[in-house]
Amino acid sequence: MLVINRYKCGYCGACVGVCPATALELVETxxxxxxxxxxxxxxxxxxxxxxxxxxxxxxx
Amino acid sequence: xxxxxxxxxxxPAGSMAAKTAADEGLDVxxxxxxxxxxxxxxxxxxxxxxxxxxxxxxxPSWIAAEVKGARIYAPDGTSFVMTEDRAGSExxxxxxxxxxxxxxxxxxxxxGAKVMVKTRALGLLEENGVPTGITALxxxxxxxxxxxxxxxxxxxxxxxxxxxxxxTVLKPQDIEVGAQFLxxxxxxxxxxxxxxxxNEIAPGGYIWAFPKGKNLANLGIGIQGSRSDPxxxxxxxxxxxxxxxxxxxxxxxxAGGVPVSGPIExxxxxxxxxxxxxxxxxxxxxxxxxxxxxxxxxxxxxVAAELVPQGDLSREALKIYEDRWxxxxxxxxxRNYSVKELFVTLTDSDxxxxxxxxxxxxxxxxxxxxxxxxxxKQNPRLLWKLRHLIR
Numbered sequence: 001m002l003v004i005n006r007y008k009c010g011y012c013g014a015c016v017g018v019c020p021a022t023a024l025e026l027v028e029t030x031x032x033x034x035x036x037x038x039x040x041x042x043x044x045x046x047x048x049x050x051x052x053x054x055x056x057x058x059x060x
Numbered sequence: 061x062x063x064x065x066x067x068x069x070x071x072p073a074g075s076m077a078a079k080t081a082a083d084e085g086l087d088v089x090x091x092x093x094x095x096x097x098x099x100x101x102x103x104x105x106x107x108x109x110x111x112x113x114x115x116x117x118x119x120p121s122w123i124a125a126e127v128k129g130a131r132i133y134a135p136d137g138t139s140f141v142m143t144e145d146r147a148g149s150e151x152x153x154x155x156x157x158x159x160x161x162x163x164x165x166x167x168x169x170x171x172g173a174k175v176m177v178k179t180r181a182l183g184l185l186e187e188n189g190v191p192t193g194i195t196a197l198x199x200x201x202x203x204x205x206x207x208x209x210x211x212x213x214x215x216x217x218x219x220x221x222x223x224x225x226x227x228t229v230l231k232p233q234d235i236e237v238g239a240q241f242l243x244x245x246x247x248x249x250x251x252x253x254x255x256x257x258x259n260e261i262a263p264g265g266y267i268w269a270f271p272k273g274k275n276l277a278n279l280g281i282g283i284q285g286s287r288s289d290p291x292x293x294x295x296x297x298x299x300x301x302x303x304x305x306x307x308x309x310x311x312x313x314x315a316g317g318v319p320v321s322g323p324i325e326x327x328x329x330x331x332x333x334x335x336x337x338x339x340x341x342x343x344x345x346x347x348x349x350x351x352x353x354x355x356x357x358x359x360x361x362x363v364a365a366e367l368v369p370q371g372d373l374s375r376e377a378l379k380i381y382e383d384r385w386x387x388x389x390x391x392x393x394x395r396n397y398s399v400k401e402l403f404v405t406l407t408d409s410d411x412x413x414x415x416x417x418x419x420x421x422x423x424x425x426x427x428x429x430x431x432x433x434x435x436x437k438q439n440p441r442l443l444w445k446l447r448h449l450i451r
Contacts, residue, residue, distance in 0.1 A: 008291075010239070010313070010316075012102050012237075012316045014216060014237045014285075014316065016219075017218070017228075017229075017230045017235060017319065018230050018231070018232060018235055018285065018317075019229070020229050024217075025217075025219070026217050027180060028093065028095065029100075042232060044290050045232065045285070046232055046285040046288050047288075047290055048291070048292075048293035048315045048317075049239065049291055049293070049294050050290040050292075050294065051291075052290070053290070
């Protein structure tokens with residue numbers, strides 16, 4: 001699953017622009033990810049501040 | 061709530077669209093999801109003076125600095141200056157976007173548009189598959205805004221296009237991702253916007269220093285998304301700052317993503333037009349988006365004023381907007397996309413060679429085409445890639 005480090009996030013919206021699943025939404029300074037995330041990892045790679053990470057564990 | 065046109069996003073594109081349509085008598089609602097228009101900034105704030113002056117009367121309240129031109133540095137530190145004083149009045153401004161964006165929204169308001177802040181579009185209202193407005197969250201409360209025409213001016217993170225079935229997803233190679241510091245340093249020369257090229261400095265992009273007044277500058281980086289790894293933009297910027305301006309104080313920090321995809325297949329759908337970064341209309345070489353956003357905003361506003369009274373807002377009818385922007389801005393960003401695709405393949409030695417050979421050139425009047433010819437002359441292996449650009 002996609003983990004957002006909110007202490008790093010610069011709420012720029014670049015990740016939203018590249019997300020092929022429309023799973024991300026930027027609400028002012030708050031980045032949201034919904035369950036349509038396919039775990040492709042594109043957003044983690046392009047994040048200028050390194051605020052996004054894919055982890056192995058699945059949501060309960 | 062009902063209106064003729066609802067604009068999602070109060071950046072330069074949205075505000076110009078709203079102002080233009082309201083000036084022509086349309087009943088316009090302009091939404092901004094943030095509670096403060098223009099803040100936080102995600103922009104290097106450089107803009108061409110002449111192009112801007114065609115659209116709005118320059119005002120010192122939103123101009124942070126005026127520069128004589130650009131100084132471009134090769135990876136080895138060699139530089140050349142591009143002044144525009146002989147070619148015309150293309151001398152640049154560095155803006156104060158927080159003030160500028162609010163001023164443009166105010167102009168839309170003065171023209172009669174209803175501005176709503178802290179109001180986020182949630183999705184489209186539809187009837188028989190045709191959009192009839194949007195649903196929104198206004199200070200946390202759900203509401204509906206009925207309108208036969210929706211303008212998506214919602215920036216790099218645009219959703220309006222996707223809701224309407226327009227493919228706006230940016231591939232990693234078609235986005236420049238960046239970070240920026242507002243820095244204070246006595247070493248900052250306020251006369252030129254500076255650009256630093258190099259694959260080590262900024263892969264597939266560049267570092268910029270745009271002056272914002274005495275000893276102040278926006279120091280930022282953009283790197284190609286496909287060559288980025290997590291947090292790379294920030295790390296490279298921090299390294300550059302440490303090496304070039306070790307005494308600099310950081311007064312502000314921001315991040316951003318800039319579309320460099322060139323023209324996308326479609327920017328319209330039934331009842332929907334996209335403008336500015338939402339339509340991926342920023343320049344693929346420089347990443348500059350303000351002027352194109354304002355111009356396409358005006359075009360969309362004009363088309364809205366023509367079509368809304370007639371009642372036909374189908375995709376076929378909105379083709380007027382597609383044609384207008386593709387014939388103008390579209391041609392330029394299409395060509396610049398090809399140039400970008402080439403530039404990102406240049407090695408540091410190519411870039412050094414190019415800048416060295418400019419030593420004897422009169423770069424004041426140097427056009428892109430001549431720059432490319434020079435590049436091909438120097439690097440015959442690039443001629444094949446360049447052939448359609450220098451014809």
